[in-house]
Amino acid sequence: MRxxxxxxxxxxxxxxxxxxxxxxxxxxxxxxxxxxxxxxFSVMALLTTLEFFVxxxxxxxxxxxxxxxxxxKLRINIDITVAMKCQHVGADILDLAETMITSNGLQYEPxxxxxxxxxRLWHRTLLLIQNRLREEHALQEVLYKTVLKGGPxxxxxxxxxxxxxxxxxxxxxxxxxxxxxxxxDHLSFGEEIPGIINPLDGTEKITNNNNQxxxxxxxxxxxxxxxxxISADTHQFAVTERERVxxxxxxxxxxxxxxxxxDTSSLMVTVREQHMPLWQFLVRLCGIIGGIxxxxxxxxxxxxxxxxxxxxxxxxxxYRPREVSPARCE
Numbered sequence: 001m002r003x004x005x006x007x008x009x010x011x012x013x014x015x016x017x018x019x020x021x022x023x024x025x026x027x028x029x030x031x032x033x034x035x036x037x038x039x040x041f042s043v044m045a046l047l048t049t050l051e052f053f054v055x056x057x058x059x060x061x062x063x064x065x066x067x068x069x070x071x072x073k074l075r076i077n078i079d080i081t082v083a084m085k086c087q088h089v090g091a092d093i094l095d096l097a098e099t100m101i102t103s104n105g106l107q108y109e110p111x112x113x114x115x116x117x118x119x120r121l122w123h124r125t126l127l128l129i130q131n132r133l134r135e136e137h138a139l140q141e142v143l144y145k146t147v148l149k150g151g152p153x154x155x156x157x158x159x160x161x162x163x164x165x166x167x168x169x170x171x172x173x174x175x176x177x178x179x180x181x182x183x184x185d186h187l188s189f190g191e192e193i194p195g196i197i198n199p200l201d202g203t204e205k206i207t208n209n210n211n212q213x214x215x216x217x218x219x220x221x222x223x224x225x226x227x228x229x230i231s232a233d234t235h236q237f238a239v240t241e242r243e244r245v246x247x248x249x250x251x252x253x254x255x256x257x258x259x260x261x262x263d264t265s266s267l268m269v270t271v272r273e274q275h276m277p278l279w280q281f282l283v284r285l286c287g288i289i290g291g292i293x294x295x296x297x298x299x300x301x302x303x304x305x306x307x308x309x310x311x312x313x314x315x316x317x318x319y320r321p322r323e324v325s326p327a328r329c330e
Contacts, residue, residue: 043292051284065270079186084179123202182214184200185201185202222235222267222269224268
């Protein structure tokens with residue numbers, strides 16, 4: 001009885017087979033079918049290789065939410081070179097009420113304003129990268145993912161500071177007595193991440209007027225960066241530049257100097273590096289292989305059908321009428 005029940009179950013399973021097997025004696029191979037199979041396998045190998053490279057790649061996902069942090073301090077990292085002697089340079093940080101927040105933490109280093117040939121080459125490379133970043137925003141994702149260690153930007157009197165005023169709006173003043181030509185070697189907010197190029201890095205302004213005002217209006221956006229190499233809380237920012245000559249006689253009033261005015265955004269951006277899951281890669285791979293098999297099979301059948309129709313219509317090939325020789329009898 002058990003053997004009988006097993007036999008019935010096996011027969012039932014065989015009847016449910018959705019992939020019936022065709023005996024090899026019933027299968028006819030052709031040169032055209034072999035050619036199509038070779039092309040199909042080549043295309044499958046190519047697309048599988050390309051799909052593997054897509055699987056290895058990652059992309060950045062941006063999420064936006066309201067920034068609920070009102071008590072933390074905003075760290076300001078600034079490295080600026082001014083074409084003046086150190087004793088003639090003064091800098092401080094003011095809030096919106098024009099109240100001085102701090103003037104400590106600034107370090108003055110006497111250097112030469114003109115760049116050496118090696119520094120000038122690095123500066124041109126940095127400006128070229130900045131221009132590409134403005135044109136192609138996808139390059140910023142490349143910087144996020146690679147997190148390359150940036151080269152030295154020791155370029156001069158120079159202010160080098162890391163300040164931590166409250167996380168609010170304010171301005172950074174740099175007032176000199178003579179020449180306001182300057183070069184911003186680095187300006188960032190929050191935690192410093194090696195390899196990230198900020199919008200004002202490498203900015204150079206040259207003037208021969210002693211009464212020149214340079215203004216930088218900055219909107220700071222809190223950013224959380226999570227990649228496979230680093231996780232950090234930093235800040236992105238957008239900047240608008242403006243410069244004019246102070247001439248009270250012509251109606252252009254103000255104070256000469258370098259002004260960096262910043263305001264924090266109420267939104268926070270979370271940037272996450274994502275990778276294609278293995279199951280999705282396998283599903284896409286199955287779709288590629290199955291799709292190519294089905295498509296090439298249908299194309300081969302359709303071309304064969306059209307070929308048979310043409311040959312039958314014009315009596316070509318196997319459809320050519322055979323000559324019948326008369327039978328001879330002796």
